Amino acid sequence: MPVQRNVTRYLEATGNTAPIKSVDLVARVQGVLQSINYQDGTLVKEGTTLFTIEPETYKLKLEQAQAAEAGAQASLKQTEADFKRQSDLVARQAVSQATLDQSTSSRDNAQANLQQAQVNTKIAAVNYGYTNVVAPFDGIVSAHLVSVGELVGASSPTQLATIVQLDPIYVNFNVNEQDVLRIREEARRQGITVSDLRQLPIEIGLQTESGYPHKGKLDYISPTLNQSTGTLAVRGVLPNPDRVLLPGFYVRVRVPFDQEPNALLVPDVALGSDQAGRYVLVVNGENVVEQRKVRTGPVEGELRVIESGLKPDDRVVIAGLLRAIPGQKVDPQLQKIEAPPASTK
Numbered sequence: 001m002p003v004q005r006n007v008t009r010y011l012e013a014t015g016n017t018a019p020i021k022s023v024d025l026v027a028r029v030q031g032v033l034q035s036i037n038y039q040d041g042t043l044v045k046e047g048t049t050l051f052t053i054e055p056e057t058y059k060l061k062l063e064q065a066q067a068a069e070a071g072a073q074a075s076l077k078q079t080e081a082d083f084k085r086q087s088d089l090v091a092r093q094a095v096s097q098a099t100l101d102q103s104t105s106s107r108d109n110a111q112a113n114l115q116q117a118q119v120n121t122k123i124a125a126v127n128y129g130y131t132n133v134v135a136p137f138d139g140i141v142s143a144h145l146v147s148v149g150e151l152v153g154a155s156s157p158t159q160l161a162t163i164v165q166l167d168p169i170y171v172n173f174n175v176n177e178q179d180v181l182r183i184r185e186e187a188r189r190q191g192i193t194v195s196d197l198r199q200l201p202i203e204i205g206l207q208t209e210s211g212y213p214h215k216g217k218l219d220y221i222s223p224t225l226n227q228s229t230g231t232l233a234v235r236g237v238l239p240n241p242d243r244v245l246l247p248g249f250y251v252r253v254r255v256p257f258d259q260e261p262n263a264l265l266v267p268d269v270a271l272g273s274d275q276a277g278r279y280v281l282v283v284n285g286e287n288v289v290e291q292r293k294v295r296t297g298p299v300e301g302e303l304r305v306i307e308s309g310l311k312p313d314d315r316v317v318i319a320g321l322l323r324a325i326p327g328q329k330v331d332p333q334l335q336k337i338e339a340p341p342a343s344t345k
Contacts, residue, residue: 004312007263007305010254010298011183013234015173015204017249020237021137021165027053027152028130033160040143044163048135051144051160053152055131058124065124069117076110083107139165140243164247169240170219171204173253174231186258197221202236204251212254214238214245264310265303270318271296280310281317281324283332289317291326 027033031054038050086103135141142162152158175183187197198221203212216238225232236253238245245251271294272279279291292314297305310316315332317324324330 002264002266004262007260008256009258010256012254013173015171015251015253017245017247018170018172019164019247020170024162025133025160026157029127030153033146033148033150033152036144038141043140044135046135046137049132051133053131058128058131062124062128065121069121072114072117076114079107079110137165139163166243167240168237169245171236173234175234177230180232183257200255202255204253264306266316267318268304270316283315288329289324289326
């Protein structure tokens with residue numbers, strides 16, 4: 001008789017790993033590369049200085065801008081004092097209105113000059129900051145593309161290296177339209193929303209690994225199917241603290257989306273095929289062999305899930321298949337189907 005047990009249904013696919021973040025590090029100011037402050041291919045922390053580009057020139061420009069700002073601040077104080085004095089004199093009719101208008105114009109020009117000087121100081125500070133190229137996040141930095149002493153950023157931003165974040169890591173894969181429809185129907189039946197689907201666990205395995213040892217969760221489901229391929233783009237995210245997974249790996253992916261209680265399973269060897277599809281041979285109550293058309297599901301160890309066409313009390317022929325002919329009476333020898341543990345592959 002078929003084995004009955006709970007079966008987890010999986011969506012299986014193949015995919016590729018991809019970095020969550022990958023950024024080209026560029027020189028945003030012109031100057032001679034003064035130092036390289038990391039070892040090629042090493043893990044660095046966010047904020048670590050990786051390259052230094054001739055900072056002294058930009059430091060001097062910042063000090064120059066700060067001095068100009070201080071001068072503009074002093075000029076504004078002087079013109080404000082003059083404006084106040086002229087306002088008092090006009091109130092006493094000691095000077096003409098034209099004199100006050102001239103003082104007002106001088107004060108306004110001084111305010112504008114101070115604002116411009118403050119902006120120049122901020123720009124100089126930003127450029128001075130660009131002389132230190134820092135890691136924008138924790139990641140692995142590639143080999144440097146320029147050498148100390150080279151002029152960088154002369155006509156356009158010069159790429160210095162690339163930094164890649166490996167923990168966590170993405171896995172991208174595609175789901176065909178038939179599986180999309182099946183999962184959406186199952187989600188509607190269970191009252192699961194799209195937000196719930198994005199929280200489903202995801203399991204992946206490398207080509208050299210058995211099973212699916214790496215665990216994560218779904219992160220993104222494309223809102224539309226690709227019409228040229230008839231597939232839906234899906235992405236998962238997985239922790240990768242030991243950096244076992246590298247971007248570009250080809251991986252096996254499975255996503256559990258349903259739990260079927262009391263599913264019927266038979267040994268995969270008991271299944272036959274003809275032009276009409278898959279079938280099993282069963283022995284009826286009169287010990288006569290019958291052929292049953294069945295719809296099969298996933299493999300669980302050495303057993304195959306039977307979706308339909310079989311009942312729990314059916315006696316399935318699992319030995320002597322070549323001698324079992326439909327319509328022929330037999331003397332069945334009952335044998336219990338051994339149910340191995342649920343597959344973790």
